[in-house]
Amino acid sequence: MPAKGTIVAILLIRNDENYEPWIKAFQQNDPSLDVVTPQDGHDKEAVTMALTWKAPAGSFDGYGQLKVIGSLGAGVDHLFADASLPSHVQLTRVVDEKLSGDMQEFVLALCLNNIKNLHTYAGTGTSWQPLPYQRVADVTVGILGFGTLGQAVGQRLSSLGFTVSGWSTSLKNVEGITSYDTSQLDQFLAQSQILVCLLPLTDATSRILNQELFNKLPKGAYLINVARGGHLNETDLLAALDSGQLSGAALDVFDTEPLPVDHAYWQHPSILITPHVASVSNPASVVPQIIENYRRMNKDAALLNVVSRERNY
Ligand code: NDP
Ligand code: OXD
Numbered sequence: 001m002p003a004k005g006t007i008v009a010i011l012l013i014r015n016d017e018n019y020e021p022w023i024k025a026f027q028q029n030d031p032s033l034d035v036v037t038p039q040d041g042h043d044k045e046a047v048t049m050a051l052t053w054k055a056p057a058g059s060f061d062g063y064g065q066l067k068v069i070g071s072l073g074a075g076v077d078h079l080f081a082d083a084s085l086p087s088h089v090q091l092t093r094v095v096d097e098k099l100s101g102d103m104q105e106f107v108l109a110l111c112l113n114n115i116k117n118l119h120t121y122a123g124t125g126t127s128w129q130p131l132p133y134q135r136v137a138d139v140t141v142g143i144l145g146f147g148t149l150g151q152a153v154g155q156r157l158s159s160l161g162f163t164v165s166g167w168s169t170s171l172k173n174v175e176g177i178t179s180y181d182t183s184q185l186d187q188f189l190a191q192s193q194i195l196v197c198l199l200p201l202t203d204a205t206s207r208i209l210n211q212e213l214f215n216k217l218p219k220g221a222y223l224i225n226v227a228r229g230g231h232l233n234e235t236d237l238l239a240a241l242d243s244g245q246l247s248g249a250a251l252d253v254f255d256t257e258p259l260p261v262d263h264a265y266w267q268h269p270s271i272l273i274t275p276h277v278a279s280v281s282n283p284a285s286v287v288p289q290i291i292e293n294y295r296r297m298n299k300d301a302a303l304l305n306v307v308s309r310e311r312n313y
Contacts, residue, residue: 010035011047015054025283030291049294057082068092068297070290073281074099074149076307077201077228091307092293094286100152103279107153107224110250111194114222115139119272136161142192145199145227146172146179189216194224200313201228211236220247226278229254241270252278
């Protein structure tokens with residue numbers, strides 16, 4: 001344990017306790033930095049920056065010198081879920097090319113899997129039943145949440161020939177992609193044959209994927225949720241699949257993770273489940289921006305990738 005008064009600097013708190021690759025990345029980038037975890041004894045008063053993935057509520061109690069709390073992922077809903085999150089600290093998140101590239105590949109794979117019916121064929125046993133053939137050029141993909149990841153995914157899909165549109169709070173100017181704002185949701189939905197959710201989870205977006213929204217999509221639309229389980233009304237999804245309003249869904253995120261073994265989704269032939277793996281922060285790629293922020297924090301300079309406390313994302 002460092003002596004009282006030593007600047008410990010950086011605290012890592014992860015719910016999965018997967019610290020080793022993060023500590024290794026810090027050592028490789030700047031061996032002089034003192035990085036601790038809850039498993040190490042340390043003086044709470046010496047910690048100025050905390051980095052977290054789903055820290056248990058109250059984890060920051062007693063850390064009186066904290067100036068910055070950073071999410072180790074792109075999403076920050078886990079930060080705001082803690083009612084005792086200190087109000088004076090600045091919040092940051094991850095914006096990273098690798099994270100965007102991985103999300104591009106993952107959503108592209110799901111779109112192709114859907115239009116080429118691969119998941120359906122995988123579940124048809126010995127039945128030899130060709131389905132109508134669909135080409136990329138026939139399909140419009142709508143992206144709910146047209147921010148860092150949404151735009152990256154949209155650009156990749158568009159470059160491969162999909163027609164793409166994006167929906168966000170403010171209009172965007174992205175070549176080849178039609179941008180819609182919140183006043184144009186119905187228009188956006190009406191032509192989204194595949195709907196991809198890449199919104200942050202906030203009060204305004206909670207359970208946005210519900211029956212009313214599904215009914216505004218073209219009949220037989222396909223849903224891809226790679227954002228958060230809290231965006232989806234689970235009962236409404238099952239009803240929309242039963243009625244044929246939705247033809248299927250690919251879900252990477254869930255209210256409860258891991259998804260409980262007795263959950264109805266596991267047995268549903270039209271639901272493709274992945275275990276929150278669409279795009280996972282890579283320590284080697286992400287740590288340099290954290291160190292840059294640590295240096296900026298110590299100079300009272302503007303931080304990178306700041307999260308707005310007004311918007312909650
Ligand atoms: P950004 O903050 O860059 O983008 C969010 C987008 O959503 C912005 O375009 C924003 O609009 C828009 N938005 C926010 N609130 C609303 C609203 N109420 N109505 C309409 N549009 C809204 O986030 P990222 O792209 O970096 O990440 C998005 C989410 O992806 C994360 O929050 C996380 O939950 C999820 N994620 C999932 C992963 C996985 O493995 N499954 C991996 C990484 C992230 P505007 O631009 O106008 O502000
Ligand atoms: C993230 C995630 O938000 O992994 O980065 O979901």
